[in-house]
Amino acid sequence: xxxxxxxxxxxxxxxxxxxxxxxxxxxxxxxxxxxxxxxxxxxxxxxxxxxxxxxxxxxxxxxxxxxxxxxxxxxxxxxxxxxxxxxxxxxxxxxxxxxxxxxxxxxxxxxxxxxxxxxxxxxxxxxxxxxxxxxxxxxxxxxxxxxxxxxxxxxxxxxxxxxxxxxxxxxxxxxxxxxxxxxxxxxxxxxxxxxxxxxxxxxxxxxxxxxxxxxxxxxxxxxxxxxxxxxxxxxxxxxxxxxxxxxxxxxxxxxxxxxxxxxxxxxxxxxxxxxxxxxxxxxxxxxxxxxxxxxxxxxxxxxxxxxxxxxxxxxxxxxxxxxxxxxxxxxxxxxxxxxxxxxxxxxxxxxxxxxxxxxxx
Amino acid sequence: xxxxxxxxxxxxxxxxxxxxxxxxxxxxxxxxxxxxxxxxxxxxxxxxxxxxxxxxxxxxxxxxxxxxxxxxxxxxxxxxxxxxxxxxxxxxxxxxxxxxxxxxxxxxxxxxxxxxxxxxxxxxxxxxxxxxxxxxxxxxxxxxxxxxxxxxxxxxxxxxxxxxxxxxxxxxxxxxxxxxxxxxxxxxxxxxxxxxxxxxxxxxxxxxxxxxxxxxxxxxxxxxxxxxxxxxxxxxxxxxxxxxxxxxxxxxxxxxxxxxxxxxxxxxxxxxxxxxxxxxxxxxxxxxxxxxxxxxxxxx
Amino acid sequence: xxxxxxxxxxxxxxxxxxxxxxxxxxxxxxxxxxxxxxxxxxxxxxxxxxxxxxxxxxxxxxxxxxxxxxxxxxxxxxxxxxxxxxxxxxxxxxxxxxxxxxxxxxxxxxxxxxxxxxxxxxxxxxxxxxxxxxxxxxxxxxxxxxxxxxxxxxxxxxxxxxxxxxxxxxxxxxxxxxxxxxxxxxxxxxxxxxxxxxxxxxxxxxxxxxxxxxxxxxxxxxxxxxxxxxxxxxxxxxxxxxxxxxxxxxxxxxxxxxxxxxxxxxxxxxxxxxxxxxxxxxxxxxx
Numbered sequence: 001x002x003x004x005x006x007x008x009x010x011x012x013x014x015x016x017x018x019x020x021x022x023x024x025x026x027x028x029x030x031x032x033x034x035x036x037x038x039x040x041x042x043x044x045x046x047x048x049x050x051x052x053x054x055x056x057x058x059x060x061x062x063x064x065x066x067x068x069x070x071x072x073x074x075x076x077x078x079x080x081x082x083x084x085x086x087x088x089x090x091x092x093x094x095x096x097x098x099x100x101x102x103x104x105x106x107x108x109x110x111x112x113x114x115x116x117x118x119x120x121x122x123x124x125x126x127x128x129x130x131x132x133x134x135x136x137x138x139x140x141x142x143x144x145x146x147x148x149x150x151x152x153x154x155x156x157x158x159x160x161x162x163x164x165x166x167x168x169x170x171x172x173x174x175x176x177x178x179x180x181x182x183x184x185x186x187x188x189x190x191x192x193x194x195x196x197x198x199x200x201x202x203x204x205x206x207x208x209x210x211x212x213x214x215x216x217x218x219x220x221x222x223x224x225x226x227x228x229x230x231x232x233x234x235x236x237x238x239x240x241x242x243x244x245x246x247x248x249x250x251x252x253x254x255x256x257x258x259x260x261x262x263x264x265x266x267x268x269x270x271x272x273x274x275x276x277x278x279x280x281x282x283x284x285x286x287x288x289x290x291x292x293x294x295x296x297x298x299x300x301x302x303x304x305x306x307x308x309x310x311x312x313x314x315x316x317x318x319x320x321x322x323x324x325x326x327x328x329x330x331x332x333x334x335x336x337x338x339x340x341x342x343x344x345x346x347x348x349x350x351x352x353x354x355x356x357x358x359x360x361x
Numbered sequence: 362x363x364x365x366x367x368x369x370x371x372x373x374x375x376x377x378x379x380x381x382x383x384x385x386x387x388x389x390x391x392x393x394x395x396x397x398x399x400x401x402x403x404x405x406x407x408x409x410x411x412x413x414x415x416x417x418x419x420x421x422x423x424x425x426x427x428x429x430x431x432x433x434x435x436x437x438x439x440x441x442x443x444x445x446x447x448x449x450x451x452x453x454x455x456x457x458x459x460x461x462x463x464x465x466x467x468x469x470x471x472x473x474x475x476x477x478x479x480x481x482x483x484x485x486x487x488x489x490x491x492x493x494x495x496x497x498x499x500x501x502x503x504x505x506x507x508x509x510x511x512x513x514x515x516x517x518x519x520x521x522x523x524x525x526x527x528x529x530x531x532x533x534x535x536x537x538x539x540x541x542x543x544x545x546x547x548x549x550x551x552x553x554x555x556x557x558x559x560x561x562x563x564x565x566x567x568x569x570x571x572x573x574x575x576x577x578x579x580x581x582x583x584x585x586x587x588x589x590x591x592x593x594x595x596x597x598x599x600x601x602x603x604x605x606x607x608x609x610x611x612x613x614x615x616x617x618x619x620x621x622x623x624x625x626x627x628x629x630x631x632x633x634x635x636x637x638x639x640x641x642x643x644x645x646x647x648x649x650x651x652x653x654x655x656x657x658x659x660x661x
Numbered sequence: 662x663x664x665x666x667x668x669x670x671x672x673x674x675x676x677x678x679x680x681x682x683x684x685x686x687x688x689x690x691x692x693x694x695x696x697x698x699x700x701x702x703x704x705x706x707x708x709x710x711x712x713x714x715x716x717x718x719x720x721x722x723x724x725x726x727x728x729x730x731x732x733x734x735x736x737x738x739x740x741x742x743x744x745x746x747x748x749x750x751x752x753x754x755x756x757x758x759x760x761x762x763x764x765x766x767x768x769x770x771x772x773x774x775x776x777x778x779x780x781x782x783x784x785x786x787x788x789x790x791x792x793x794x795x796x797x798x799x800x801x802x803x804x805x806x807x808x809x810x811x812x813x814x815x816x817x818x819x820x821x822x823x824x825x826x827x828x829x830x831x832x833x834x835x836x837x838x839x840x841x842x843x844x845x846x847x848x849x850x851x852x853x854x855x856x857x858x859x860x861x862x863x864x865x866x867x868x869x870x871x872x873x874x875x876x877x878x879x880x881x882x883x884x885x886x887x888x889x890x891x892x893x894x895x896x897x898x899x900x901x902x903x904x905x906x907x908x909x910x911x912x913x914x915x916x917x918x919x920x921x922x923x924x925x926x927x928x929x930x931x932x933x934x935x936x937x938x939x940x941x942x943x944x945x946x947x948x
Contacts, residue, residue: 074563085554087558378768381763381764385820388757400790477684479685484880591784635790640787643786
C-alpha cells in the first residue's frame with residue numbers, strides 16, 4: 001500500500017491533449033474515484049499510474065519515490081480492466097497464481113494466498129473453472145482477487161463494473177467498498193457513472209477536457225460545486241442553470257422572462273454583470289403562498305410523479321427549469337408558485353466559474 | 362410492408378442451404394471421392410494408360426505387397442519424413458521469431474511485412490530454378506559468398522547430405538512467410554488488455570511469450586502447422602525444378618515417386634496403389650489433427 | 662506496445678536484418694539476373710553492375726529481338742493461358758467457396774463437419790496421387806490439354822481454402838443481420854445478397870487473392886494435364902531446360918513477370934489478408 005502523488009502530469013497523443021496538467025495526492029489506503037465524461041483523460045491518467053502509458057511530462061511518485069521511468073512490471077501495481085483481465089486459457093486458480101508464480105514465490109505460500117483470497121472473495125466454487133464459463137460478475141470478482149493477492153502498491157480499476165448487470169452491480173459495488181476498507185489498499189477507480197462514484201469514493205476527482213475540475217468528498221461535490229461543470233455532472237437530474245441580471249431591486253431571469261427577488265448576498269455576487277444561477281431540482285419546490293425570496297409565478301409544462309417525488313418542469317423563456325415538489329402538482333390547471341431555495345442557489349460567471357462572497361468562506 | 366421486393370417465391374433455408382452446398386459438393390465428389398474409389402480399383406490391376414488395348418490383369422493386393430516390400434520405397438518415406446520435419450521446424454522457428462519481433466510498432470513495418478511475403482508469392486517452379494541457379498557449385502552466388510568468407514565451396518546438389526540441406530533452405534525460404542503471416546494474425550488477435558495485464562503482473566517478456574502469447578495463439582498456429590505439414594508432405598514442384606530427385610534418388614519424396622511411376626514408367630496400377638497409400642496416410646493424419654484442433658477450440 | 666518501450670532495439674533489428682537478407686536476397690538476385698545477358702550470368706565474381714539486357718523479358722512477351730521466334734511464341738501463348746486459367750479458376754473457386762462458406766457458417770446440416778473436412782482435403786491431396794486418375798478421366802472426357810480442363814483443376818485446388826476462409830468471414834457477421842432482414846420481410850436469399858455479401862467484401866477480396874496466388878503459380882497439375890497448346894507459364898518454364906542448357910535469363914524474367922501481378926494483388930488486399938488467415942478461429946478463442 002502506498003501514497004500516490006501525481007505531479008503536473010501531461011499526456012499528448014500527437015495533437016490531441018489527453019491529460020493537461022493533473023496534480024493529485026492519493027493518501028495511503030484511500031479510495032479515490034476519477035469521474036468524468038468519456039475523453040476527459042481519466043483513463044489515460046490511470047494508465048500513466050499503471051505505467052501502461054508514458055507521460056509527455058510530469059511525474060508519478062509512490063511513497064515519495066518517483067516511478068515515472070519504471071515500466072509497469074516494476075511498479076507493483078494491480079489493475080482490473082473493463083472487459084478482459086483474466087487469461088482465458090487458465091483456470092481461476094491459475095489466474096490468481098500467475099503473478100505470484102512470475103515472482104517465484106514458493107508453492108506453499110502461493111497455495112496459502114489462494115486460500116486466503118478465495119475465502120475473502122468467496123471463490124471456492126469457481127476456482128477450477130475457466131473464465132469463459134463464468135458470468136461477468138464472477139469474472140470481475142476473480143479479477144479483483146487476482147489483483148489484490150500480491151499486495152500491490154495501488155489497485156487500479158478501469159470501469160470494472162460496467163459489463164455487469166445493473167442488479168448485480170449494486171451488490172458488487174457494496175462489496176468492493178467493503179473489501180477495499182478491510183484490505184486497506186490504496187485504490188484508484190475510473191468511471192463515468194456519477195452514482196457509482198458517489199457510492200464508492202472517499203474522494204471524487206472530477207475531470208473534464210484533460211483537467212481536474214474539482215476534488216472532494218462526494219457530499220462536497222454535490223453541495224458545493226466550484227463551477228458549472230461540477231454542478232451539471234454531479235447529481236441527477238442535472239442542476240438547472242438560468243441566466244440572470246440585476247434589474248432594480250430584483251433580478252431578471254432568462255432575458256427578462258421572469259423577475260425574482262433574491263437576498264442581498266446573492267445580489268452582491270451578481271453585481272452588474274450577467275451571471276448563471278444554478279440550482280438543483282431538489283431545491284425547487286411549489287408553495288401555496290409567496291415567500292420573501294426566490295418565488296416565480298409560472299405554469300408547469302410537464303408533470304411526472306415517481307412514487308412520492310413529484311417532478312415538474314416549467315419554462316423561463318428558452319430555459320426549462322426542473323423542480324421537485326412534496327405534493328402532487330396538477331398539470332394544466334394554471335398558475336403555480338415555484339420557489340427556488342435561495343440557500344442552495346449557486347452563482348457562476350458566464351465562463352462557468354463559481355462566484356463566492358467573502359462572507360461565505 | 363409496401364416496399365418489400367417481389368421475390369419469385371421464398372426459398373426455405375433448407376433448399377437454400379442445398380443450393381449453396383451442391384456445386385462445391387459436386388466438385389468434391391467428382392474430383393476427390395470418385396478418383397479415390399477409382400484409384401482403389403486401379404490399384405488392384407496391372408495396366409498402363411499407354412497401352413489401353415492390353416487387357417488389365419487383376420492383381421489383388423499384389424501391387425501393395427510389391428510396394429511395401431520394396432526397400433527403395435521405404436527410403437522415399439524416410440527421406441520425406443526427414444524433409445517434412447526439418448523444413449517445418451525451420452519454418453516455425455524462423456516464422457514465429459520474425460512475427461514476434463514484427464509486433465513492435467516501427468516505421469515501415471507494414472512495408473517490410475509485405476516484402477517478407479514475397480517468396481511465398483513466387484511461383485514454386487521458379488523458386489526451384491532460382492535456388493538451383495544460386496546453388497550451382499561453380500558460379501552460384503551461395504558458393505561465391507561462402508568463398509568470400511573464406512569457406513570452401515560445397516557441391517550442394519551433387520551430394521546427398523548437402524542436397525537435403527539445400528531443399529530445406531529453399532522450401533523454408535518459400536514458406537516461412539506463411540508462418541509469419543499466420544503467427545502475426547494470431548498474435549494480433551490476442552486482446553491488448555491481456556498483454557497489459559501481464560505487464561502489470563510483472564512477468565518477464567519470455568515468461569509472457571511462453572505462458573500467454575503462445576498458448577493463446579495455439580488454435581491458429583495449429584492450423585498453420587497442419588497446412589505446412591501437408592504442403593511439405595506433398596511438395597513436388599520444388600523437387601522437380603531444384604534437384605529432380607537427385608543426386609541419384611536421394612531427394613526423391615513419396616509424392617515425387619508416385620509421379621515418376623505414373624508418368625515416366627506409366628505403371629498406372631502400381632502408381633494407383635502408392636497414391637492410395639499416400640492418401641490414407643495424409644487423410645488419416647489430418648483427421649487426427651483436425652479432431653485435436655476442434656478440442657483445443659472448444660476448451661477456449 | 663507489446664514489447665517494452667525501452668527495451669533495446671538492437672536484438673529485433675539484428676534478427677529482422679538477418680532474416681531480411683535470407684528472405685529478400687534471392688528476390689534481389691532474381692531481379693538482377695533477369696536483366697543480365699547470357700555472358701554476364703556466369704562471370705566470376707558475379708557482376709553487380711552491368712549493362713541491362715532485356716532479352717529475357719523480350720522472350721516472355723514475344724517482342725523486340727525475340728519477336729516471331731518459336732520459343733517466344735510458346736512463352737506468349739503460355740502467358741495468355743496462365744491469365745485465362747487463373748482468372749477463371751479464381752472466380753469460380755471464390756464464388757463456389759462463398760456459397761459453401763455461407764452455408765457452413767449459417768446452416769446446421771447433417772455432416773457439416775465432415776463436409777468441411779472433405780473440402781479441406783482438396784488442399785491435402787498430393788497432386789501426383791490424384792493425377793494418376795485425372796490423367797485417365799481427362800483423356801476420356803476430352804479435356805486433356807485444354808484450357809477448360811485446367812480451369813476445372815484450378816477451381817478444385819482452391820475450393821477448400823476458399824470455403825474455409827469465407828466461412829471464417831461469415832462467422833464474423835452477426836446473425837442478427839438476417840434476423841432483422843427477415844423481420845422486415847426480406848427473404849433469406851435477398852438478405853444474403855443485399856446485406857451479408859457487402860459486409861464480407863474484404864473477405865471475398867482476400868479469398869480471391871489467395872486463390873489467385875495458388876492458381877497463378879500452379880504447376881504439378883498443369884504439367885501433366887497440358888502437353889502443348891494449353892501449357893501455362895510455369896509449365897512452359899519447366900521445359901526451358903532445353904538442349905542448349907537452362908535459359909536462366911528467361912526463367913528469371915518470367916519469374917519476375919509471374920510475381921508482379923501477385924504482389925500487386927497482395928498489396929491491394931493487404932488489410933484483409935490477416936483477418937482471412939484466422940479462419941474465424943480468433944472470434945472463438947478471443948473471449
